Each structure stands twice: as structure tokens, then as C-alpha cells.
Amino acid sequence: MRKRSYLVFLCGSLVVLVIVAIVLRRHFRYPTERPAEIIYFATIGNRPFQDSISSIWPDGSRREEFLSPKHGKSYLAASGTSMSKRFVVAVHEVSANPKRTENHLFLYDPNSQVRKRLITQEGIEGYGAVSPDDSRVVVEFEPRTPAGEKREQGRLWMVDLASGSIEKLTSNDEEGTWDAQPAWRPDSEEVIFLRFRLTSEGVLSKLMRVSAKGDEPIALAEGVADACYAPDGRRLAIVAYGGLQVWDPAKDTRALIVSWSSFPDHKYLASGLSWSGTFDKIAFSITNMKTNQSELWTVSSNGQDAKQVLVENGRISFPVFVRTR
Amino acid sequence: MTIRNISRARIVLCLFLVIAFSASCAEGPPAFVKGIRILTLYDVVDHPPPVNIMLIGPPPNAVIVKGIQTFGTMGITFGAASPGSGGDFSFDNESDRFGISDNPDIRDNAEWSIHANYFFIVPGCGSVTRSFGIPPGGTQLYSVCYLGA
Numbered sequence: 001m002r003k004r005s006y007l008v009f010l011c012g013s014l015v016v017l018v019i020v021a022i023v024l025r026r027h028f029r030y031p032t033e034r035p036a037e038i039i040y041f042a043t044i045g046n047r048p049f050q051d052s053i054s055s056i057w058p059d060g061s062r063r064e065e066f067l068s069p070k071h072g073k074s075y076l077a078a079s080g081t082s083m084s085k086r087f088v089v090a091v092h093e094v095s096a097n098p099k100r101t102e103n104h105l106f107l108y109d110p111n112s113q114v115r116k117r118l119i120t121q122e123g124i125e126g127y128g129a130v131s132p133d134d135s136r137v138v139v140e141f142e143p144r145t146p147a148g149e150k151r152e153q154g155r156l157w158m159v160d161l162a163s164g165s166i167e168k169l170t171s172n173d174e175e176g177t178w179d180a181q182p183a184w185r186p187d188s189e190e191v192i193f194l195r196f197r198l199t200s201e202g203v204l205s206k207l208m209r210v211s212a213k214g215d216e217p218i219a220l221a222e223g224v225a226d227a228c229y230a231p232d233g234r235r236l237a238i239v240a241y242g243g244l245q246v247w248d249p250a251k252d253t254r255a256l257i258v259s260w261s262s263f264p265d266h267k268y269l270a271s272g273l274s275w276s277g278t279f280d281k282i283a284f285s286i287t288n289m290k291t292n293q294s295e296l297w298t299v300s301s302n303g304q305d306a307k308q309v310l311v312e313n314g315r316i317s318f319p320v321f322v323r324t325r
Numbered sequence: 326m327t328i329r330n331i332s333r334a335r336i337v338l339c340l341f342l343v344i345a346f347s348a349s350c351a352e353g354p355p356a357f358v359k360g361i362r363i364l365t366l367y368d369v370v371d372h373p374p375p376v377n378i379m380l381i382g383p384p385p386n387a388v389i390v391k392g393i394q395t396f397g398t399m400g401i402t403f404g405a406a407s408p409g410s411g412g413d414f415s416f417d418n419e420s421d422r423f424g425i426s427d428n429p430d431i432r433d434n435a436e437w438s439i440h441a442n443y444f445f446i447v448p449g450c451g452s453v454t455r456s457f458g459i460p461p462g463g464t465q466l467y468s469v470c471y472l473g474a
């Protein structure tokens with residue numbers, strides 16, 4: 001009897017030691033110092049409610065899924081500036097009454113783990129981007145109109161995080177236009193976005209900019225599928241005909257830094273760009289048509305050092321560099 | 326059994342409970358793999374005929390387009406539904422700002438007639454109906470409008 005209990009004790013201790021070894025290995029597998037910025041990104045799943053938010057180091061290590069899908073709830077996009085600051089998440093969930101799928105933007109506090117709805121007004125919510133100074137969020141929003149009334153066009157709205165107030169940022173009386181894919185200038189004074197316009201030739205896209213105070217938007221360029229500002233607030237990374245480009249509007253110079261012709265098996269599906277303030281790296285995702293997998297890449301602004309950071313099923317979307325300190 | 330042995334047995338039991346608790350904390354409840362997800366996209370780069378086409382694989386050069394109506398009705402079944410399957414025989418939905426129309430509660434392992442209507446967003450794309458065999462666990466479909474010369 002005594003021998004048996006010794007054996008049980010020995011086995012139990014062994015199991016504990018194995019688990020401790022696994023935990024220690026996980027923590028010390030990458031002995032390098034934590035980088036100044038890491039990448040948050042969404043993985044849009046291949047089935048309903050399979051969408052998640054993860055983080056990864058720019059060298060491709062330490063991928064961690066921190067918002068995982070559960071029954072009837074998944075996560076389509078995240079935006080923030082720092083791991084220790086509040087960030088905005090687009091939650092895809094089933095509403096109770098009437099039962100239907102809806103997207104709601106939530107403000108998450110990583111310190112207290114508290115989350116709250118960003119917009120209390122009824123409407124269709126889309127992507128939301130946190131300003132670099134963490135004071136505001138620009139969101140794609142379409143207020144719900146009473147039955148029978150003319151439906152609102154999808155525009156950008158500004159949410160003040162201190163007061164919780166929401167105001168319309170962009171407007172346009174032209175039928176068949178809608179605004180999407182907002183991104184902030186690093187000084188938090190300006191937002192760029194895409195305005196889609198319905199024409200007899202189909203939907204055309206135009207890159208626009210608007211003051212965060214809400215003045216009249218100004219057109220920057222046509223035929224753009226994605227855009228974000230450089231950390232200097234002067235240049236832009238854009239996806240336009242041919243591939244990923246760095247554009248300086250003041251000098252009107254464009255440099256093609258990633259040509260899609262160098263990725264013959266890949267296709268770009270508009271899903272967000274991010275330009276690191278620390279590493280001079282631009283993050284983007286592309287889909288490999290042969291493997292049907294999504295790939296996260298980073299590249300320097302001069303087109304050098306292109307690096308495949310991650311390959312996985314689903315569609316990698318909305319990569320964003322966030323500070324770790 | 327001595328008191329010493331009972332104490333050791335308790336220690337082992339506690340250790341296993343701690344391990345079991347840690348394991349349960351590490352993984353949340355798994356998500357069901359089920360339903361039909363339709364992604365509605367738009368292509369202005371390629372120039373095939375001006376109709377929307379529903380594909381199984383990802384399309385080239387497409388951007389997300391919202392507000393596309395999607396309908397589905399179930400036809401014949403192929404066998405028993407998967408354990409996670411819903412029981413709906415039809416759906417009526419609209420793609421959201423992420424270009425997603427999710428229909429998680431449909432009955433899978435059956436033939437479905439799927440209809441996508443671009444008419445109110447891009448009239449030139451019109452609408453299209455296609456039949457798909459939806460396997461156990463569901464699937465993802467791409468509805469892509471090509472509009473060009």
C-alpha cells in the first residue's frame with residue numbers, strides 16, 4: 001500500500017515537473033528582449049464566428065491569440081496604440097431579439113479587463129481606428145433609420161473617448177457614395193479614408209483626407225485600395241495599381257516598393273495597412289491563391305527586407321503596430 | 326492506510342486538481358464550426374462579363390462591398406446533419422461593413438440554393454442564384470461582382 005502511494009506521488013510530481021518545464025520553455029524560448037512595437041491583427045475565419053484577434057512580434061515569433069471566438073461571438077478587427085492603453089475591437093455577435101448577426105464596437109481596457117460599447121446609438125457599425133493620442137476613435141457608422149425612411153449612407157463618425165459623444169465627421173449629399181477604411185495621421189489632427197462612388201463604370205475609389213475637426217474632405221488620389229500615414233505624417237503607404245507604394249503628396253513622388261508581379265500566386269484583398277513608428281516597417285497581408293492561405297508581411301519603406309511574418313488559414317486583416325511600453 | 330499515506334494522496338489529488346484547473350483556464354470553450362459565411366466583394370481590375378459570380382476560393386483583386394442581400398433555401402439533404410448544425414431551412418441576410426453575411430444556424434450536409442443581389446448597391450451587377458452542396462460543418466462562399474468592358 002505504501003509502495004503504491006509512493007508511486008502515485010512520484011507520477012504526480014513528474015506531471016507537475018513536465019508542466020513547469022513546458023511553461024518555462026514557452027517563456028524562455030525566445031531570449032531576446034521584447035521589441036518596442038508588436039503587431040495586432042485579426043484573422044477572419046472561413047466559417048461563421050471563427051474570427052479572432054492575435055498579437056505577434058515583428059520577427060514572426062510569439063504569436064498569441066488573445067481574443068478567441070466562442071459560441072456566437074467572434075472578433076473582426078482591433079485598433080490601438082499601446083498594449084497598456086485601451087483599444088477598440090469589432091465584435092461579431094448574435095443579437096437576442098430579433099435574432100440576427102451584428103457587429104458592435106467595444107472599448108477594451110487591458111488593465112482592468114473591462115469592456116464597454118463604444119456607440120450606444122442604434123446603427124450599423126464597422127471598423128474603428130483609435131487616434132494616436134488615444135483621445136478619439138474614428139468609426140464607420142450608419143445610423144439606423146425608421147422603417148420607410150431613406151436609409152443613411154455609411155459615413156465616418158468621431159467618438160470622443162473622454163465624453164463619449166459621437167459626431168458625424170464626413171458627409172456627402174451625392175447618391176451612391178460611402179466612406180470606409182479610416183486611418184489617422186500621427187499628430188491626430190487628420191484622418192484619411194476611402195470614398196467609394198457608384199458610377200456607370202462600376203464602383204470607383206478615391207483617397208480622401210479630412211481634418212479631425214470635421215472640415216470639408218479633400219480628394220488626394222483615385223484608384224486606391226488601402227492607405228496609411230508614415231510616422232513622419234508626410235508620406236503615405238498606399239495600395240494602388242501595381243502594388244504597395246510610398247507616396248509623398250507634397251513632392252508628388254511615388255515609389256513602388258512591393259510589386260504584385262513579384263507575387264504571381266498571391267492576391268491582395270483590401271484589409272488594412274500599418275506603418276511602424278519605430279522600425280520603419282510597413283505591415284500588410286496577401287492571400288496565396290495556390291495554398292488558399294493568408295500571409296502577413298512586413299517591408300521597409302525603401303522596399304528592402306521584405307519578410308514573411310506569418311502564414312495561416314483564414315484571412316489576416318487589419319494589422320496594426322502597437323507599442324509595448 | 327496510514328495518516329501519512331492519506332496526506333500524500335491528498336497532495337497528489339490537489340496537484341491534479343490544480344493541473345486540471347490550469348488546463349481549463351488556458352482554453353476557452355471551443356467555437357462551433359458550422360454555417361454558411363458569404364463574403365461579398367467587388368472587382369474593378371479584371372474584366373470578365375458583368376455578372377456576379379459565386380466562387381468557393383478567394384477571388385483576385387477584390388475589395389469589400391457592404392449591403393449585398395443574400396438569401397438561401399435548402400434543397401435535398403445528403404445525410405444526417407453535423408453535431409453543431411443548426412436547423413434553419415432558409416436565410417435572408419445582408420452583408421455587413423466587413424463584407425460578411427453569416428448564417429450560422431442553417432442545416433448543413435445539404436444542397437442549398439444561394440442568391441446574392443447586388444442590384445441596390447451596384448445595379449450593373451444584378452443578381453445571381455447558384456446551388457451549392459454545403460458539407461457537414463458548413464463552408465465559406467465568395468460572391469464577387471465583376472463589372473467591366
